[in-house]
Amino acid sequence: MPLIRFTAAMLFALLGGIHQSWCDEPRRTSTTKSIRAKLLRPDLILQSLxxxxxxxxxxxxxxxxQCHAKHPNLVPGAMQLLRRSVNDPAFDVVIASIEAAAMIGDLESFGAVAEVLRGDHTPSEAGRILDAIDVPSLRPFWKTSDPFRVVDAAKHLQQKATRQHSMASLAKIKIPTPSSTVIASGREAFMIARCDACHQVAGYGRASGPDLRGIGMCYSNTELIRHILQPSLDLHDTGRFEKFLVTDGRVITGRVIANNLASxxxxxxxxxxxxxxxxxVLSIELKDIEQRQPSPISPMPVGLLNSLTPTQVAELVVYLRSDGGRLAPADSSHEH
Incomplete structure (x- = not known):
């Protein structure tokens, strides 16, 4: 009997070692007492679910x-578990399911979570779903092609989605290497965010606002994102609005396009x-102008990036800093 117990103990220890090798090195997690190593053991995953x-x-x-991405078929019924989790009543688990599918990054894993796009979601939930699903590993299964016929559902979510980007929320985005695909996606983001309404890049958009050529030489990735998030942060004379106080009490803000003061x-x-x-365009009589001064507020609206997913923001940065693909962006590998 002692020999049997000893043999069982040795087998258990061996299996524990196999569990560790199955899902690679231990992951560090914090506890109230200490930092301890936790193995991604399939049996513990099943139990924790x-x-x-x-x-x-x-x-x-x-x-x-993470485990299935490195060792497919190790966790029994992984895709069924993923499909069940994406319908979890807790929305944080739903988002985690999409993120897990992105780690795996194949057609089957996307199919396990694709139905979430068709659900009835709040505007905030719609934004979080799109942010999670719009990543390079999953795009081929709904943007490049549409085997599960969810593109229309994704467009519907885009129309109702709300999000509030900040420097903190965008701090971890990864700026991709410029390529024809990234440039094309960046151009799409340029138009979705309505940058093209006032700016022109590589022939796309209107040139009513400041010229963006060479902006990649002026700003780093972080600085460019910050200036889009906070357009009044650093105003230049070119394209700057003025404020006019007129005799009837109105305050008119805009850009002078035909200045007749010298005539x-x-x-x-x-x-x-x-x-x-x-x-x-408004015409203001000179005799009616009581005060005239530069406006401290940029004509560029706040919140333009809120219409984009983090992946689209990263692609927009590449598009702008490369002048629509015509220039190689300055090296910024140290950022994001």
Whole structure:
């Protein structure tokens, strides 16, 4: 009997070592007492997926994706588990399921979570779903091709999605290497964010706003994102709006497109109040102007990036810094 127990103990230890090699090196996780190593063991993943604790289930789904990506077929019924998790009542687990599918990055894993695009979601949930699913490893299964016929559902989510990007939320995005595919996606992001309403890059868009050529030489990736998020951060004279206080009490803000102040026979200025609309022009009589001063607010709207997923923001940065693919962006490998 002691020999049997000894043999069983040795087998258990051996299997534990195999579990560790199955899913690679230990992952460091924090506890209230110490930092300890946790093995991504299939049996523990299966057990954790049944936990009543949302955070435990969420981590188990991520572990499932990591384990299956490195060792397919190791976790029994992995795709069925992923399909079940994407329907979890806790939305954090739903997002983790999409992230797990992105780790695996094949057609079967995308198929396991694709139905989430057809669900009835709040605007905030729609934004989080699109942010999670719009990654390079999953794009081929819904953007390049559409085997599960979910493109229309994704477009519907895009129309209702809301998100609030910040420097903190975009701090971890990875700026991709320029390629024809990235440039094309960046051009699409340029138009989705309505940058083309006022700016022109590589022949796309309107040139009513400041010229963006050479912007990659002026700003790093981080600086460019910050200036788009906070357009009034650093204003230049080119394209800057002015504020006019007129005698009837109105304050008119816009860009002077026909300045007649130096003329003796003309008595008004033409002010464009919206760079994206060439017809938004007001004529102001010089005699009615009580005050005139530069505006401290940029004509560029705040929140333009909120219409984009983090992946699209990264591609937009490449598009802008490469002048639409015509220039090689300055080296910024140290960023993001």
């Amino acid at each position: 049944e936990s009543p604790d949302v955070s435990v289930r969420r981590q188990a789904v991520l572990d499932l994706g 003796t026979d003309l008595s008004s200025v033409q002010v464009q109040t919206d760079l994206s609309n060439p017809d938004a």
